[in-house]
Amino acid sequence: MTASVRDGIVPTPSSRGWFQGPVRVAAWFAAALAVTVGGLVVVGPLVVRQMVRLLNLSVQGFVWIVGGLEGGLDAWSLLVEIGRALGTTLTTPQVSMSVVMIELVGAAALYALLRVLSLDRESM
Secondary structure: OHHHHHHOOOOOOOOOOOOHHHHHHHHHHHHHHHHHHHHHHHHHHHHHHHHHHHHHHHHHHHHHHHHHHHOOOOHHHHHHHHHHHHHHHHOOHHHHHHHHHHHHHHHHHHHHHHHHHHHHHHHO
């Protein structure tokens, strides 16, 4: 039966009505809108909180640098202290795992891009 349908001998029965296409598109749009709004409601306050913490941290860093310069530290001593602080921060488990996760996502994105480009090259 499928061979005769594929060859065009037997017409395929149309089980789709005229309204299923627009209804399906509207349902996908509503679902995408619900997921987006839900994500914004859940993630929005966290993003705002992190932005405030980042702003507070940058102000504290600026005050620390100005205080160090007023206390008699030279530029190299400040760079050494900043390097130590960054090294200490990067060696914490949370930051290390975040860096590893970002690297894995980047590698997956590069692999996906390679696959897409190779498929595009084959289709030409």
